[in-house]
Amino acid sequence: MIRSTFAVGALALVCALACAPAGARAASHTQRLDVGAELVRQQPGGKPWIVNLVLGAQLGMDDGTVPSPVRHMVFSFTRGARVHPEAFATCGFATITKRGPAACPAASRVGSGKAVAAALQTTFDATVTVYNGPKVAGGRQLVVYARALGTVSIPMPGTLKKTAGRYGWVLDLPVPRIMTVGEENDAAITSFEVKVGGIGRKKVPFIEAPTSCAEPGWPFLGAFSYADGASGSSSATIPCLLKGTND
Numbered sequence: 001m002i003r004s005t006f007a008v009g010a011l012a013l014v015c016a017l018a019c020a021p022a023g024a025r026a027a028s029h030t031q032r033l034d035v036g037a038e039l040v041r042q043q044p045g046g047k048p049w050i051v052n053l054v055l056g057a058q059l060g061m062d063d064g065t066v067p068s069p070v071r072h073m074v075f076s077f078t079r080g081a082r083v084h085p086e087a088f089a090t091c092g093f094a095t096i097t098k099r100g101p102a103a104c105p106a107a108s109r110v111g112s113g114k115a116v117a118a119a120l121q122t123t124f125d126a127t128v129t130v131y132n133g134p135k136v137a138g139g140r141q142l143v144v145y146a147r148a149l150g151t152v153s154i155p156m157p158g159t160l161k162k163t164a165g166r167y168g169w170v171l172d173l174p175v176p177r178i179m180t181v182g183e184e185n186d187a188a189i190t191s192f193e194v195k196v197g198g199i200g201r202k203k204v205p206f207i208e209a210p211t212s213c214a215e216p217g218w219p220f221l222g223a224f225s226y227a228d229g230a231s232g233s234s235s236a237t238i239p240c241l242l243k244g245t246n247d
Helices: 002-018 093-099
Strands: 029-041 050-062 070-078 109-119 121-136 139-146 152-162 167-174 188-195 218-226 231-238
Touching: 029 218, 029 231, 050 070, 050 218, 093 139, 093 152, 109 139, 121 152, 121 188, 167 218
Parallel strands: none
Antiparallel strands: 029 050, 050 188, 070 167, 070 218, 109 121, 109 188, 121 139, 139 152, 152 167, 218 231
């Protein structure tokens, strides 16, 4: 009788784990990359168009709960685009960390936007500013500076590099912990949208669009890694008519 009861109990446990309905399983991360291009000036004679790039994402869970915090984001941008950071002043991560963004030249700001994060059963908004940093090994530093609740500041040093293949540029952006009360209550970024561009010295733009476009348009890719060990990606396309859509 004891053996029979144990066997039945073991079978019930195995079934509970293996035969559980899909709704009872662990939730999965969701991510949606949003991109768009704002035409600044259409140059004649086949010259590249001057544009501002709009880059954003929505991060969540498929059951509607707050996601584990994102720890790393990598954005791949369409080939053929031109970037001219040399036409802008610079402000590096070390300067911003030690002295704050007030120490940065106005001409080093190349982007701005907003973000939303969730923690302690509430959400809070943040402003985002992007600064053109110095040259680094193999590329250019871009510093993303987020500020929330008036006092919380999060500087993030990214690296913009050229790449080969389908994409021409990659922005590698580590995301630090956004700590609140207790390690288990780190804030999680749930959305952001940033517009990057502008006109620098000698009227040289930060971004120029590719001079050619093959259907369905210019491809972009976002890859995301999370604190719980999960990862995911999302692709999007900017059509040749400069109207952003998702794949």
